[in-house]
Amino acid sequence: MSTDPMTPADALSTAAEVMPADPLPTPGEPAHDPDLRATGLRLSYDNRVVVAGLDLAVPPGRITAIVGANACGKSTLLRALARLLAPRAGAVQLDGRALQSIPTRELAQRLGILPQSPTAPEGLTVIDLVNRGRSPHQTWWRQWSKADEQAVHEALAATDMTDLADRPVDELSGGQRQRAWIAMAVAQGTPVLLLDEPTTYLDLAHQIDVLDLITDLNRRENRTVVMVLHDLNQACRYADHVVAMKSGRIVAEGTPAEVITEETVESVFDLNCRITLDPVSNTPMVIPMGRHHRDR
Amino acid sequence: MTNPKTADIAGPTNPADPVDTTATAAPAPPPLRTQRTFRLTVPPVSGILRPRLMTVGALLAVGTFLLFCWSLTIGDYPIAFTDVVRALVGSGDPGTVLVVQELRLPRSLVGLLAGIAFGASGGLFQTMTRNPLASPDMIGLTQGAGLFVVAGIVLGWDGGLGTQSLGLLGALASAFVVYVLAWRGGTTGYRIILVGIGVAWICTSATDYLVAKGGRFEAQAATGWLVGNLNGRTWSEVGPLAFALVVLLPASLLLGRLLRTLQLGDDVATGLGTRVQPVRLAILLSGVGLIAFATAAAGPVAFVALAAPQIAQRLARTAWPPTLTSGLTGALMVLGSDLIARTLISGTELPVGIVTGVLGAPILLWLLVRANRAGSGG
Numbered sequence A: 001m002s003t004d005p006m007t008p009a010d011a012l013s014t015a016a017e018v019m020p021a022d023p024l025p026t027p028g029e030p031a032h033d034p035d036l037r038a039t040g041l042r043l044s045y046d047n048r049v050v051v052a053g054l055d056l057a058v059p060p061g062r063i064t065a066i067v068g069a070n071a072c073g074k075s076t077l078l079r080a081l082a083r084l085l086a087p088r089a090g091a092v093q094l095d096g097r098a099l100q101s102i103p104t105r106e107l108a109q110r111l112g113i114l115p116q117s118p119t120a121p122e123g124l125t126v127i128d129l130v131n132r133g134r135s136p137h138q139t140w141w142r143q144w145s146k147a148d149e150q151a152v153h154e155a156l157a158a159t160d161m162t163d164l165a166d167r168p169v170d171e172l173s174g175g176q177r178q179r180a181w182i183a184m185a186v187a188q189g190t191p192v193l194l195l196d197e198p199t200t201y202l203d204l205a206h207q208i209d210v211l212d213l214i215t216d217l218n219r220r221e222n223r224t225v226v227m228v229l230h231d232l233n234q235a236c237r238y239a240d241h242v243v244a245m246k247s248g249r250i251v252a253e254g255t256p257a258e259v260i261t262e263e264t265v266e267s268v269f270d271l272n273c274r275i276t277l278d279p280v281s282n283t284p285m286v287i288p289m290g291r292h293h294r295d296r
Numbered sequence B: 001m002t003n004p005k006t007a008d009i010a011g012p013t014n015p016a017d018p019v020d021t022t023a024t025a026a027p028a029p030p031p032l033r034t035q036r037t038f039r040l041t042v043p044p045v046s047g048i049l050r051p052r053l054m055t056v057g058a059l060l061a062v063g064t065f066l067l068f069c070w071s072l073t074i075g076d077y078p079i080a081f082t083d084v085v086r087a088l089v090g091s092g093d094p095g096t097v098l099v100v101q102e103l104r105l106p107r108s109l110v111g112l113l114a115g116i117a118f119g120a121s122g123g124l125f126q127t128m129t130r131n132p133l134a135s136p137d138m139i140g141l142t143q144g145a146g147l148f149v150v151a152g153i154v155l156g157w158d159g160g161l162g163t164q165s166l167g168l169l170g171a172l173a174s175a176f177v178v179y180v181l182a183w184r185g186g187t188t189g190y191r192i193i194l195v196g197i198g199v200a201w202i203c204t205s206a207t208d209y210l211v212a213k214g215g216r217f218e219a220q221a222a223t224g225w226l227v228g229n230l231n232g233r234t235w236s237e238v239g240p241l242a243f244a245l246v247v248l249l250p251a252s253l254l255l256g257r258l259l260r261t262l263q264l265g266d267d268v269a270t271g272l273g274t275r276v277q278p279v280r281l282a283i284l285l286s287g288v289g290l291i292a293f294a295t296a297a298a299g300p301v302a303f304v305a306l307a308a309p310q311i312a313q314r315l316a317r318t319a320w321p322p323t324l325t326s327g328l329t330g331a332l333m334v335l336g337s338d339l340i341a342r343t344l345i346s347g348t349e350l351p352v353g354i355v356t357g358v359l360g361a362p363i364l365l366w367l368l369v370r371a372n373r374a375g376s377g378g
Helices: A008-015 A074-081 A104-108 A126-132 A146-158 A174-187 A204-221 A232-238 A262-269 B004-009 B051-073 B081-088 B094-129 B141-155 B162-182 B189-213 B216-227 B235-262 B266-271 B276-298 B304-316 B323-343 B352-373
Strands: A036-045 A048-058 A063-068 A089-094 A111-114 A192-196 A224-228 A241-246 A249-254 A272-277 A284-289 B038-042 B045-049
Touching: A036 A074, A048 A074, A048 A249, A063 A074, A063 A204, A063 A232, A063 A262, A074 A192, A074 A224, A104 A111, A111 A174, A111 B266, A126 A146, A126 A174, A146 A174, A146 A204, A174 A192, A174 A204, A192 A204, A204 A224, A204 A232, A232 A284, A241 A262, A249 A262, A262 A272, B051 B081, B051 B094, B051 B304, B051 B323, B081 B094, B094 B189, B094 B235, B094 B276, B094 B304, B094 B323, B141 B162, B141 B189, B141 B216, B141 B276, B162 B189, B162 B235, B162 B276, B189 B216, B235 B266, B235 B276, B235 B323, B266 B276, B304 B323, B304 B352, B323 B352
Parallel strands: A063 A224, A063 A241, A111 A192, A192 A224
Antiparallel strands: A036 A048, A036 A089, A241 A249, A272 A284, B038 B045
């Protein structure tokens, strides 16, 4: 199997030395970065146009966060990047090929998607779920190869789910459940990972836990991550690149400091705010001002 | 929540964990921690063996065979169990061989094969729609078969096709209607169920109208068929059903792998490289084929397609209805019910469909209640 991710031992020992800007090539894989981009993208559900004429180049090897108000088209854009929604016009391309022209299975070896709040069938164990992440690499006669077994165990270790491998997913806590799904996406071994609101329904500690885990995957294994996030402060902390959307258009994109300004937040969310510096991460921190807290 | 590094420190309990090996050599894959699975590797073939599923499957197969032989011993002229087994392979008293092979075997074979088809097809539908209530008798296939057969009986225009072909055509026609009506730039399991329920009620109403309109003799014949009956089955019913199983059962087993991703929802399945629409259509075609041929041969035997997969899943403790085990459970239900139907009241042979519901429902309820008590949901 060509997509052997490096072992967690490799990752742990080297993660400290290697800066994110100088990514490790994954062993056994050509060291080329995935080039995921959308050009002239027009997306609609039936006749309702959600995204009209959008261009986006996803920075390879980085974490990109898509932010915006409800119904601004950010989840729709993510679905299009994951070929779950075919564009009405324009195209999403991976390494120069339109997604719709790449066989689904081949694409599934390069690009993984975790939809918002997926549900596992009752009684499905964590290890069975994670093993299903290997299906793009499996055939009906080869369903548990050495590479599969290794990838599943590494994914379980990377998400700290090894001890829960035999537990049914539906009996886990919300945070554990989300890590089980992320483990499935990790086992899939794709250079690109798309996540739709991976922190939904989690309490604050588990939100941070999941975002830390996603950062680990990016820093250790050089996976390109695109995720839809609701929380601007978390987007600022965890993303290298922020895309702010409003009414199906990109209003601003760039580093958190470039994008998250009082003007952008006001125009994107219709919300007055102050921006200060996050004392922990030195990234912008949004302090919203509602009607009761203006002019103070 | 523990820090990811604690998993590494937990090494001693799991010495083969890859984090303990050096980074230079490819680490040997650790043994699966789970007790319920182990690995089979005959290069390049590999898979996961599930001992409990295999044990349950083997026990069901043995039980099915025993019931099958037992059902052959029953009749106007009782034959000993050992003589039945001998007659099956053609040795022993020629009279016994004739009775077993020509008179009794077709009935038992239709019961066996139809049971397998009902169970396996129910499992396919339930996994595909992600809904344990989805079975061919909920989404209109059985009712379509019933409508065509009753129309043939009551109106008298079967076009020389006979009950069996009419049932087959009816099931296929209603499946086609359901699929087309549920299509809206692709189908979803949910829409198939909703449309199917609608089609089922239309067919049921039309069938009821025909039964009410028909003469007493026709109405009685129609009702007899609608219950599901193994009485008087001949080799002409066995042939098509056996052929359908030979083709469709292996196809269903091969599709099982794709069902495992479809079970996670359409978006996740697509993300994992499954072509959702073609796969769903292929599963639908196999399931419809199985149910159509089985219904044509045995009539719409109640409850088997709904309950057998659920019973099999709970016996095997899997998170999906295992196709083959569901089929064996279905066969056991049909053969067992037919035995009861024939022996309960001496001198009267009840239709098998009356017994399947009475027998299957308590088993399913017991399994559900037991699962709830064990705290693993029902």
